[in-house]
Amino acid sequence: MRPWLVGWAAFPTAVGIIVATFAVAKVTDFWLLFVVGFPSALVVATFGAVRGIGGLMEARRLGLALGPLAWIATILATLCNSALLAFGFFVALMTTLGFGRGRQIRRAGRILLPPVKDGASWTSPALDPHVDEAVRADLAAQWRENGRTEHASVAAFARLTLDLMSLGAPPRLVAAAQRDALDEIRHAELCFALARALDGRAASPAPWDEVASARTLSRIRTLALARLAVESLVDGALHEGVSARIIAQLARRCEDEAIARMLREIAADEGRHSAHGFEVTAWCLAQGGAPVAQALRGALRAIPDVMHSSLPAASHDGAWERHGIPGRALESDEYAKARTHVVRRVEQLIAGVAA
Numbered sequence: 001m002r003p004w005l006v007g008w009a010a011f012p013t014a015v016g017i018i019v020a021t022f023a024v025a026k027v028t029d030f031w032l033l034f035v036v037g038f039p040s041a042l043v044v045a046t047f048g049a050v051r052g053i054g055g056l057m058e059a060r061r062l063g064l065a066l067g068p069l070a071w072i073a074t075i076l077a078t079l080c081n082s083a084l085l086a087f088g089f090f091v092a093l094m095t096t097l098g099f100g101r102g103r104q105i106r107r108a109g110r111i112l113l114p115p116v117k118d119g120a121s122w123t124s125p126a127l128d129p130h131v132d133e134a135v136r137a138d139l140a141a142q143w144r145e146n147g148r149t150e151h152a153s154v155a156a157f158a159r160l161t162l163d164l165m166s167l168g169a170p171p172r173l174v175a176a177a178q179r180d181a182l183d184e185i186r187h188a189e190l191c192f193a194l195a196r197a198l199d200g201r202a203a204s205p206a207p208w209d210e211v212a213s214a215r216t217l218s219r220i221r222t223l224a225l226a227r228l229a230v231e232s233l234v235d236g237a238l239h240e241g242v243s244a245r246i247i248a249q250l251a252r253r254c255e256d257e258a259i260a261r262m263l264r265e266i267a268a269d270e271g272r273h274s275a276h277g278f279e280v281t282a283w284c285l286a287q288g289g290a291p292v293a294q295a296l297r298g299a300l301r302a303i304p305d306v307m308h309s310s311l312p313a314a315s316h317d318g319a320w321e322r323h324g325i326p327g328r329a330l331e332s333d334e335y336a337k338a339r340t341h342v343v344r345r346v347e348q349l350i351a352g353v354a355a
């Protein structure tokens, strides 16, 4: 087959691999399939591009007509445009593989969480919840799990601070990221303290090697801005917003005043974190312009209609909501409201920016 024909055939093949991977992942709910599917598509596309360029060089060597340069420039611009759309779609997809109560540290989409060991360093203040003996052990396990995601959020905001500084963000955004990290330290302490109060075990986050090798942004400024914009949209504005809504509802349904007070405090903080996520997205858009808007358009297509959380089966019917753990119906209702709100705001944000 002629090299340029291979080049043209590779592009739809690569797109086909991504579409097929997405379809299989959606049916089987096995989203880590993208770790194989996306690189495979990239290899096919790269192979096609190399053969296509080879074809053009061969045509030039043989003195064949290449067509007007403007025509080629238009094709290149279209390809770049499509690539940014796909980039935003992919980053959003990887960011929605798991839901973890707000900003998280991820690797290939998988949320990284700290290990836990015996120790009382993260278990203050002392709490005294009034909870039935029969559910104390299971609730303690879930609150300890919540504590791990809150602890991971501290690292995620530290990462955000570095990202913002590397891109030259203004002090108000850097300060917000720093304040949000302090909030997450308090949330982690409250969660581990409540777990201890429920089952009597003093356990805290252990040394966490994995976090030191968490991802950094691309050195290409446009790609870095696009990635931070999409991550702040999904993990910041959306996931922090969903957390704020769910926890605010739980504070109303909770029977124990000590837990309800703690939930009100966390809900108010998560609401602010969501607003900060929007501010980071808006700043990245203002800095990056049309390419970032294009990545955000791709991201909007990847945000799932339903939320994938991993709560224990005993909580699914809402029986634990009086103890501060949501049921499935509350989660999906609040996710749908937050999703609608976030999508509308981002559409307004990018409406004035050319595709």
Ligand SMILES: [Fe+2]
Residues within 6 Å of the ligand: 101, 102, 150, 153, 183, 184, 187, 266, 270
């Ligand atoms: Fe939090």
Ligand SMILES: [Fe+2]
Residues within 6 Å of the ligand: 101, 102, 103, 153, 184, 240, 269, 270, 273
């Ligand atoms: Fe948060």
